[in-house]
Amino acid sequence: MLSPKLSVILCTRNRGCYLLNTLKTYENISTTLSWELIIVDNASTDETRQILNKFASNTDICVHVISEPKVGLSRARNAGWQYAKSEVIIFSDDDCYPQSDFIDAIWSNFTENWVDYIGGRILLYDPKDFPITIQLREDRYDLPPGSFIESGLIQGANMAFRRKVLLRVGGFDEFLGAGTNLPGSDDTDIINRASAVGFWGAYDPRPVVFHHHRRQTQEQVATLMRSYDIGRGAYYMKATLDKTRRSQVSRQWYWRTVIPALRSRRGAQKLFYEMMGAIRYLICQVRN
Numbered sequence: 001m002l003s004p005k006l007s008v009i010l011c012t013r014n015r016g017c018y019l020l021n022t023l024k025t026y027e028n029i030s031t032t033l034s035w036e037l038i039i040v041d042n043a044s045t046d047e048t049r050q051i052l053n054k055f056a057s058n059t060d061i062c063v064h065v066i067s068e069p070k071v072g073l074s075r076a077r078n079a080g081w082q083y084a085k086s087e088v089i090i091f092s093d094d095d096c097y098p099q100s101d102f103i104d105a106i107w108s109n110f111t112e113n114w115v116d117y118i119g120g121r122i123l124l125y126d127p128k129d130f131p132i133t134i135q136l137r138e139d140r141y142d143l144p145p146g147s148f149i150e151s152g153l154i155q156g157a158n159m160a161f162r163r164k165v166l167l168r169v170g171g172f173d174e175f176l177g178a179g180t181n182l183p184g185s186d187d188t189d190i191i192n193r194a195s196a197v198g199f200w201g202a203y204d205p206r207p208v209v210f211h212h213h214r215r216q217t218q219e220q221v222a223t224l225m226r227s228y229d230i231g232r233g234a235y236y237m238k239a240t241l242d243k244t245r246r247s248q249v250s251r252q253w254y255w256r257t258v259i260p261a262l263r264s265r266r267g268a269q270k271l272f273y274e275m276m277g278a279i280r281y282l283i284c285q286v287r288n
Contacts, residue, residue: 002034004062006103006160007084011068011076012094013042013179016051021212023055025097031104036062038084042076042179043069072179073156074172074186081166090160096209097125105207106160116199117161117191119154120207129213130221133157135203143201148252149191151232154201156187158209161194169193175284176234182280184231189238196245229270233277241285 008026012019026037039056041049049065056063068079081089088110092098099105109118122135135155143149169190177186195201215221236257239249257274260267 004036004086006035006088007086008090009080011040016047040076040080074174074177078171093157099208117201120158121205125210125212141203145198151188182234183227185235229273230277233274234281237278237281
């Protein structure tokens with residue numbers, strides 16, 4: 001068997017009732033490139049593992065099912081890319097459905113030697129879901145080294161890296177992300193660290209996934225937005241503690257959060273939760 005050119009990392013936890021919807025879309029991918037699907041079971045306690053094993057034994061895709069026993073999306077992603085055999089590592093989520101040309105659209109970026117990491121488009125799958133956690137931008141956007149990459153431009157549901165990038169930055173920060181008390185911003189953190197150490201990136205609208213997040217009430221949306229605010233605050237604090245990025249990030253934090261907090265109730269709420277995240281991050285660092 002050919003060594004894979006690309007590896008897709010899909011992490012999941014206790015989503016057994018929905019998993020087959022996602023996995024079947026990977027069987028619809030059309031490409032002549034060799035690729036592998038690495039599914040990381042992140043300490044599931046439902047029927048997830050049985051579903052994954054059955055899928056792996058019955059599909060024509062090159063599938064590897066591995067485990068990460070410590071809860072946390074960043075831990076699971078790190079376990080996945082470290083297991084992968086290719087030089088291009090793709091990340092998506094277990095509630096996202098890739099378009100059939102997904103692999104080819106990702107690969108087309110990495111035929112350019114200067115591209116080290118990318119993000120792609122994220123569209124809403126179910127029109128009844130709230131239009132959140134998506135990326136609709138239709139124009140390409142190049143990201144030179146040293147760029148400040150705003151939260152949401154490149155999202156963990158659709159992003160890819162050369163392996164050398166992940167090795168250089170040490171992978172995902174396991175204090176951040178879903179499954180921790182600092183949810184969110186693990187994707188923003190890793191791409192900004194990659195940019196800070198000299199890697200080139202891009203946002204490309206051609207790789208597309210459809211996000212089936214199933215949030216249809218105001219309460220669900222408010223809960224998710226709070227968690228993202230907390231995670232973003234943790235990221236801002238982490239970056240501010242880095243003397244090489246302190247000036248750039250603190251300016252962005254001021255203009256993107258502090259000033260809006262003076263103008264609207266939502267802005268004030270956002271600042272409150274970001275400060276909560278910043279304090280939690282400092283506590284994590286002191287304890288560890």
